[in-house]
Amino acid sequence: MRTFSQIQLEKVFHLMNTQSVYFVGYARLSESTPVKKQIDRVAVGIEVDMLTGVILNSSVTIPTRLGQKVIRSCIVGHNTKDDFDTIVNNIERRFQGEAQRPIIMALKNAFEKVRSYKNVE
Numbered sequence: 001m002r003t004f005s006q007i008q009l010e011k012v013f014h015l016m017n018t019q020s021v022y023f024v025g026y027a028r029l030s031e032s033t034p035v036k037k038q039i040d041r042v043a044v045g046i047e048v049d050m051l052t053g054v055i056l057n058s059s060v061t062i063p064t065r066l067g068q069k070v071i072r073s074c075i076v077g078h079n080t081k082d083d084f085d086t087i088v089n090n091i092e093r094r095f096q097g098e099a100q101r102p103i104i105m106a107l108k109n110a111f112e113k114v115r116s117y118k119n120v121e
């Protein structure tokens with residue numbers, strides 16, 4: 001696990017780095033999910049430093065700002081190379097909303113896009 005100082009250095013490096021790429025994954029919400037009335041599907045976006053694999057920033061299309069903040073804190077700073085299970089465990093532990101499964105599926109979709117992109121390069 002990286003320290004706060006290491007994460008801050010990575011953020012500074014990001015400001016100088018033009019190697020970041022934004023990926024978005026999507027997942028449909030089930031009909032029984034209350035938030036379904038507001039949004040049809042969840043999108044999870046991740047900005048990845050392609051040199052290190054570190055997730056620099058993230059977004060999620062759920063209605064509450066607090067929920068967005070919790071999900072972002074579960075994702076940012078982790079690595080796309082080997083931290084997927086850790087991120088999922090964080091989300092399962094910290095986010096108890098109805099959209100938990102679709103968020104994880106959308107994140108998985110975004111990770112798959114990162115792998116596909118790396119294979120094309």
